[in-house]
Amino acid sequence: MSKLYIVPTPIGNLKDITFRAIEVLKEADLILAEDTRTSGKLLKHFEISTHMQSHHMHNEHKTVENIIQKLKTGTTIALISDAGTPCISDPGFLLSRACIENNIDIECLPGATAFVPALVNSGLPNDKFIFEGFLPVKKGRQTRLNLLAEETRTMIFYESPHKLIKTLGHFCEYFGEDRQVSVSRELTKMFEETIRGTAKEVLEFYTNKPPKGEIVIIAAGKK
16 A cells, blocks of 8 residues: 655754664655755665655645645655654645545654754753744734743744844843743754853844854743
8 A cells, every 4th residue: 555654854963864764765666855955965875766756835735636646556655854854844734634635644753853852952841832833924923922922831933043133032022031042053963052041141142143054942931
């Protein structure tokens, strides 16, 4: 029977891929990749020669139906993103939902995702938390921040380096300058770092040291 495998890939350190993930990627008939150039380097490193097809946020609405038809004819497909677990702030949800609607088996392998080590490293309560992903860029941002200002659980955000200062400034404005935050950058990579402190302190740090790389922000909930 055909099946869609959702396969996490390393968020930085290539050693974090699992033996099972390599096995699935080698045995699949087709790999759907967010960026075939980025994933091509990963596949080459692990000597995986499976054919790739582009599947990203700009084309997934158009390609889902064709992929479903391939699965119905017995094709085994593996879905990967540039880094981490597909469907979490990455393409994949539309395809997984379509598979369920068409009674096609889905299997998600366990593996790398950036927010788990960031949450654990933060030192903030992790018994209850919410994952917000990327905040709205413009429309709805203020409304969302006003709502989250009353959230009592630890909050997890993804952010790009060129927007980190803006977001930390909004945390000071909406959550208060004394709200505890933790910023993890370049997780699993050579220059990995985690900066902890109040929203004001972390904002000042990155104002003086502009950040680079992938970023996860952990913010304490309201007391």
